[in-house]
Amino acid sequence: MTPDTVIDLGREALTTTVLLAAPLLLAALATGLVVGLFQAATQIQEQTLSFIPKLLAMVIALVATGPWLLQTIVDFTTELITSTVPRIIGS
Secondary structure: OOOHHHHHHHHHHHHHHHHHHHHHHHHHHHHHHHHHHHHHHHHOOOOHHHHHHHHHHHHHHHHHHHHHHHHHHHHHHHHHHHHHHHHHHOO
């Protein structure tokens, strides 16, 4: 196992992690921005007001992107098990 193999595997893992986290984080970010603007406009500074919409937005994002998220992690795991691990063991 060479250092290049470890770096490539780590890069692929981090890229997959970012791809999996992005839809949920973007949904929470957008919802937080909208709720923040609403709170600033109405001067309602209730902390729990931002929690429920973010939670609902993340659930909706998870339902909408769930099949893609699952397929992405299955593809990564399949590639890891069928190609990368045998290549590492064979080295």
